[in-house]
Amino acid sequence: MDFKMEVAGLLAKATELSLEDALNTVEIPGNKAMGDFAFPCFRLAKVFRKAPPMIAQEVAEKLDKPAFIENIQVVGAYINFFVKKGIYAQEILSKVLAEKENYGKSDIGAGKTVVIDYSSPNIAKPFHVGHLRSTVIGNAIYKIYEALGYNCEGVNHLGDWGTQFGKLIVAYHNWGSKEAVENQGIQELMRIYVKFHDEAEKNPALDDEARLWFVKMQEGDEEALTLWKWFYDISIKEFERVYKMLGVKFDAYTGESFYNDKMAPVVEELKAKNILKESEGAMIVDLEHKNMAPCLIIRKDGGTLYATRDITAALYRKKTYNFDKCIILTALDQNLHFAQWFEVIHLMGYDWYKDLIHVPFGLVSLDSGKLSTRHGNVILMEDLLNQAIGETKKIIEEKIHL
Template sequence: MDFKLEIACLLEKVTGVSQQEIINTIEIPPNKDMGDFAYPCFRLAKQFRKAPPLIAQELCQKIEKPYFIEEIKVQNAYINFFVKKSIYVKEVLQKVLTQNENYGNSNIGETKTIVIDYSSPNIAKPFHVGHLRSTVIGNALYHIFETLGYHCEGVNHLGDWGTQFGKLIVAYQKWGSREAVEQQGIQELMRIYVKFHDEAEKQPELEDEARAWFVKMQNGEQEALSLWKWFYDISIKEFNRVYDMLGVHFDAYTGESFYNDKMTAVVEELKEKNLLKQSEGAMIVDLENENMPPCLIIRKDGGTLYATRDITAALYRKKTYRFDKCIYLTALDQNLHFSQWFTVIKKMGYDWWKDLIHVPFGLVSLDSGKLSTRHGNVVLMEELLNQAISETQKIIEQKNPDLYNKEEVAKQVGIGAVIFNDLYNSRIKDVVFSWERMLNFDGETGPYVQYTHARACSILRRGECSLAENIDYSKLIDDASMEVIKLLEQFPQKIQEAADKLEPFIVTRHLINLSQAFNKFYHDNSILNSETPIKEARIALVIAVKMVLKKGLALLGIQSPEQM
């Protein structure tokens, strides 16, 4: 039974408001004294031409109380519904236990396609901690939308084209060697890239040399493309190592270079539609009427830019995937860039421009501050993940040195802590790493949720428990049990809300709340030593919590160890 839907049906009969609108308005009260569900009547004031509290009183008298409702009360402008506890418990737990790993799934996105553009590191630059946010937020959204029935296409739009490769070629020829690059890989590429910027401050003509080499790449000159491909292969090898650690995958690695032979047609289309203008030797799309700076399409040296490639990629993706939404995960400081080229798509006459969505996020930093690859003060992602694993191993050695498979558990918990920490707050907030807080088994952290899951597994293992056939759900109407069950019931709604708002933290926070409620239930109630009917009911609750925690962590891209 969907209690919110059933209550919406009752209210639809007496208000004339659509069922869906009522569902969107129904609230979960902040405390149990206000009921299990509440309907605010403020929006009805104009329709009924009465004060909201009076409307609530009149509607309450008209509602026919169904079998699953214990009581209906009015408090100010709210109609509060109290569900019969035994029915509520039975309906929620049976649904969770029956659907198992499919609990929370939906077909709302059936027949719809969402393209998610995430991670997108730059070739020949290290995969540093600054790339974490796009990678884990995008991965979580992919899982969330997939759970709701959408067909997802995860695209890693690699930064593998542009003037930076001209800089790298110049740097390699002046200060690098094949032997050093072969031995040290991306670290050597980073060293000479940083040196280029240091030297270019003293010799600005180096920038001209770099631009010239990039034009050679665009023109397909063999020497330039051969070096570029070499740098590409070295980088991909390192990136994949990090993605394997994070458990992240992509459906396509169509980076900027993929669109090199497709941009000419797009530039021609812009010309045909009289959108291109010449400005100081460059070609632009004027956005003055939209109160934005012009969108630069072709530089005066003939080179293309990020906007050229992004417009081309969007046109390609619409044709290839026929997407309903195309989501771009990048830092907040790229807002203007996306606003500009989204507007160009609109000016080109494509009504699907409104389906292009920029999902911005805040920065990630350590105590040393913001990260930059130009001057070398960078924290590598692989090093960060290895340090998280190492720190977790130390904690396990202190707390549970005899733990089976502790190296694998340390990996699951350490990497899970990094991911959870990133997804703990709204994506727009900056993320700062604190090992002490991030790896706290008692705080609002990934290890805390994982430990709660392991605790549920431990209870079931110690009691050699399985799900009983005829459970007396009336044994679970105490406050601690009810709080857990309410959070279990809300889980599907939280997944939908996370998708609607493009905010994985909604799932993250719900898992914290569920873990806290379950741990209170665990401390307040004897489980394995209870009388048989009570034990069977409580075991059913433990199994349901274990299922939902595992499902929720999987949505975030985090594993669920059974022992910690």
């Protein structure tokens, strides 16, 4: 039974509206206390030359309450319909059982593409509970759009570039070994990464050394890039095991490093379009017209930033996938960052900036404070999943023996 269609049929008969007009007028109230369906009578005022509340009362008196309707109420100019929950549940469950995995699917997105950027953990750091929200929310959005007929492209924008890798190389040289990393994998990388930050508090020169190693990475130094690739491969192997436990998949692992050779043309385009301005030695895009702080594109030392890579990634994805929507999931505290570079895309003259969507979520914290890999203050995702699986098995076994 199409409940909305049935309600529209009742109203068409009582008001002499066409079925199509009645169907288009029936609403689903935002407040459940106002019923499952509502019919506003404002548009009938000109026809009946009466006040809408009076029309609502007269129309309601003409309605023959069908078996699937629990109650009909008039509230002001609205006629509210309450469906019997038992009948509604029976209809829905019967449809679910009949259609099974096809229930709720449609072809509304046929011929359209949506790119979904989710999870995005940092390489060489363990997958912890703080990454869970982006991963599962993103995967849910992927499945919803897929069920609606869209072509979905799930992208894992890995944090696989930056000074943290210089820190890790220094830590490996000082407190690590090939044997330990091969045996312990990402746990050993986390141990030496935490060790680095502990030691750097006592010896700030370690931070300078880490920056030098990152410069070597940028310049293509063979040793630096070999170590970086080794850490990368170890991390991907660890991540994929956790993703398998979660039932999550990706179509592409294109992290920050993927865009290293693609940013220069984007910076040149910004210059050519007179969008970039110099400010205290750095290059920025002025966003004062939007009452926002400027979007920093190039640092004083010539280095690029997150915004540079995100703008480059958006342009690459539009060219590669020709998306109708690009959805990016990150924490709520990055709202300004996304608002800034979305506006930069707008200023570049691309009308598809409207198709860029940031889906924010809250942060996970512990009783001991904010999650921090560098201080070792994390709950590993794999440990949490294994504990949850163990507790679930215990409950099932207890129920079986009742």
